Amino acid sequence: MVLVPKTLQVLGEELAIVWSDGTEGYLPLTTVRRLCPCAGCAGERDLLGRLARPPEKPLTTESFRVVSTSPVGGYAVQIFWADGHSDGLFPYAKLREWSDHPPDLPPIKALPLLPTR
Numbered sequence: 001m002v003l004v005p006k007t008l009q010v011l012g013e014e015l016a017i018v019w020s021d022g023t024e025g026y027l028p029l030t031t032v033r034r035l036c037p038c039a040g041c042a043g044e045r046d047l048l049g050r051l052a053r054p055p056e057k058p059l060t061t062e063s064f065r066v067v068s069t070s071p072v073g074g075y076a077v078q079i080f081w082a083d084g085h086s087d088g089l090f091p092y093a094k095l096r097e098w099s100d101h102p103p104d105l106p107p108i109k110a111l112p113l114l115p116t117r
C-alpha cells in the first residue's frame with residue numbers, strides 16, 4: 001500500500017504529517033532541508049555513476065523556514081523554503097522513511113560556517 005499524507009503541515013520547527021494509515025510523523029525542518037534530494041543539494045551522478053556534488057551552499061535560518069508546500073503528482077511534495085530554494089521534490093516514501101527511522105545527520109553547528117572576509 002502506498003502511504004500518502006492525509007494532512008501535511010508545518011508546526012513550529014517541524015513538518016507534521018498524518019499518514020493515510022492514521023499514523024503521525026514529525027520531521028524537523030532542519031532535517032528535511034538538509035536531505036533535499038534536488039541535484040543542487042544532493043548532487044548528480046554522471047554516466048559512470050560518479051557523484052558530482054555541487055559546492056556546499058551555506059544554509060541560513062531562512063533555509064530552514066517553510067513558506068509553502070505543494071503536492072506533486074500524488075507521490076511527492078515540493079517545499080518552498082524562505083531562502084528561495086524550491087528545487088527539491090520530497091517523495092512521500094522518503095518522508096515516511098525519515099520519520100520512521102530518523103537519519104543520522106551531523107549537528108547543525110557542525111555545518112560549514114560562512115567564510116569570514
Ligand SMILES: [Zn+2]
Nearest residue numbers: 036038041088
Ligand atoms: Zn535542494
